Every structure is written in structure tokens, then in C-alpha cells.
């Protein structure tokens with residue numbers, strides 16, 4: 559499958575006086591898995607519902623496989639959908655739940671039986687057909703909801719926070735399963751999530767939304783490493799924000815410390831904010847830090863232990879009070895003696911620094 563599967567043109571949505579979506583343009587390629595990610599209330603579900611025809615846009619067009627479906631009712635559109643709550647029919651067996659759309663389309667019984675069996679196997683629950691939804695775990699119910707959505711072999715799969723109601727372990731397992739299943743079936747998929755980690759780990763491309771607008775579209779690596787706006791940098795992970803003054807030619811002054819970066823375009827004297835992730839540092843275990851660019855020493859104010867890694871809050875010499883969060887793997891922290899009161903040499907990765915004008 560190649561080519562454009564879905565195109566949104568100038569989608570605008572107002573609920574009374576409240577603008578929920580503004581000028582949303584987006585093109586999704588066949589076979590892609592795209593996540594809409596952003597804080598609660600930013601318009602993700604509204605956009606998904608407009609694609610599904612469950613909500614009508616105030617302005618703009620929805621084009622699916624070259625066909626303008628802007629005003630088509632849901633029944634005339636080609637998609638399967640899964641919501642956060644499992645939404646299986648409690649009084650129907652698992653098999654009948656999956657068969658629901660096929661029965662509606664008056665497929666032959668033998669054909670339906672074979673398809674249900676195939677789908678049960680696809681989602682890894684081959685023996686659950688005779689059971690009822692209440693006999694399955696949350697994760698199993700979501701697998702069935704997925705099978706039901708795929709039953710009619712739609713060309714588009716829409717998922718609205720399908721993992722949000724699950725516990726952490728189950729959520730992680732299903733992430734991988736959905737991704738694998740999506741690749742195997744090849745169905746173009748849009749998933750809504752407020753969880754940045756989920757979006758980064760599952761997507762071919764991430765659509766970062768805020769206040770009814772798209773802030774950035776890109777691969778997970780692009781949006782994480784090259785955020786287009788402070789909002790994207792902040793939303794997609796931990797980030798240090800440092801007040802600085804431009805010295806011109808990619809050099810910046812933080813307190814009394816001069817940093818070399820690759821971020822040009824800010825005239826000398828301009829007040830800016832430097833954005834730098836806690837992992838964008840070089841530690842002495844990869845060579846003598848003192849000889850590197852942007853070398854510094856940090857006094858550890860405190861360490862947040864987060865399992866496989868730690869975040870150390872540092873008071874950096876010369877930063878004049880601006881604190882820096884620095885990431886260490888647990889082993890690095892133990893080997894280097896990263897604990898409250900310790901002084902740790904390290905260097906910042908200047909090439910990773912993003913610069914934005916001061917607000």
C-alpha cells in the first residue's frame with residue numbers, strides 16, 4: 559500500500575463560542591501509524607471524531623483515499639474504531655462481539671465464523687470466543703475491541719486512548735502488540751494519546767497538538783530531538799530551560815559560563831532560552847571531560863531515583879543559581895558517586911541545545 563490514505567484540509571471546529579480546532583492540515587500515508595498527542599482538552603478526540611464522521615467540522619475537508627468524505631455519515635465511511643472504555647457488548651459472547659459488523663453487512667455465516675476465528679488468533683486469544691466480556695481482563699477486552707474494529711478489514715483504524723484504562727505493565731505489553739499487529743495487517747492507523755512515551759514508542763510519525771492546533775509533525779526522533787517550539791520540547795520529555803544571552807554565532811552566556819552550540823540566528827545581546835534534555839551531557843567515563851567543549855562542574859543538590867536511571871539536580875559552577883537536571887544511569891551514578899553533596903565533572907552536548915527567544 560502506498561500513497562496518501564487520508565488528508566485533512568483546514569479543519570476548524572467551534573463548539574458555540576469555543577474554538578476546539580483551528581486550521582488543522584495533515585496528510586497521512588497508507589500503512590502509517592500516526593499518533594495525535596497533546597495535553598487533555600487540546601482537541602485530539604474531536605479531530606478523531608471528525609475523521610470518523612461522529613462530529614462535524616465547522617470548516618474544512620476530509621479526504622480519504624482521494625474521496626471527499628467531509629459530509630459523509632459514519633456508516634458511509636471506511637474505518638474501524640476503538641475507544642478507551644472497552645465498549646464491548648456485555649450480553650454478547652466474544653465471538654458475537656467480533657462478528658457484529660459482519661452480521662450487519664449480511665455476510666454468509668460460514669464466512670463470518672472463519673473471519674472471527676482468524677481475528678481471535680490474530681489478537682492472541684484463540685479460545686475466548688464462547689466467553690463473555692466480563693470474563694476477560696481489561697487488556698484482553700481491548701484486544702477483542704481491536705479484533706472487532708478490524709473485522710470488516712477497514713482501510714483506516716482509529717484508536718482513542720485505547721490503553722489509558724489499563725495498568726502500566728499491560729499497557730506496555732499492548733503497545734508492542736498493537737504496533738506488531740498494525741504492521742502485519744498494514745492498516746493505516748491513527749491513535750490518540752495524552753502519553754508522550756506511548757506516542758514516541760509506537761508511531762511512525764507523531765502529531766503534537768496544543769490548544770486546537772498542530773505544533774509539530776515528525777518522526778518520534780525528530781520531534782524529540784528537534785522540537786519546533788518550547789511547548790513540544792517541554793511536552794515530550796524532561797527538559798532544562800536556561801536563561802541566557804546570545805553572544806552571536808551560536809555562543810550563549812548562562813550566568814558567567816559561555817556555551818558553544820549549533821543554534822545560530824540570534825543576534826548578540828538577545829535574551830533567549832536554551833532547551834537541553836537531562837541526557838544531553840558527556841560524562842568522564844567517555845574520556846577526560848576537562849578538554850571537551852562546554853565542560854563544567856556540578857554540585858549535586860539532590861538525586862531522584864527513578865528505577866533504571868537517576869536524575870541529579872545540579873548547581874553548576876558559574877551558572878549563578880540556575881539549576882540543571884542531569885541524567886545518570888543507575889550504574890553510572892553508583893560508579894561516579896553521584897549523591898547529594900558530591901561534585902561531578904561533565905560536559906554539555908552543545909549540538910543538542912535548542913534555542914528559543916525569551917517569552
Ligand SMILES: Nc1ncnc2c1ncn2[C@@H]1O[C@H](COP(=O)(O)OP(=O)(O)O)[C@@H](O)[C@H]1O
Pocket residue numbers: 573576578596597598599600601602603604605
Ligand atoms: N460536544 C462538546 N461541546 C462543547 N465542548 C466540547 C465538546 N466536545 C469537546 N469539547 C471541548 O473541546 C475541547 C477539546 O476536547 P477533546 O477533543 O475531547 O480534547 P482531548 O481529546 O485532546 O482531551 C475541550 O476543551 C472540550 O471541553
Ligand SMILES: [Mg+2]
Pocket residue numbers: 602603604750
Ligand atoms: Mg480525548
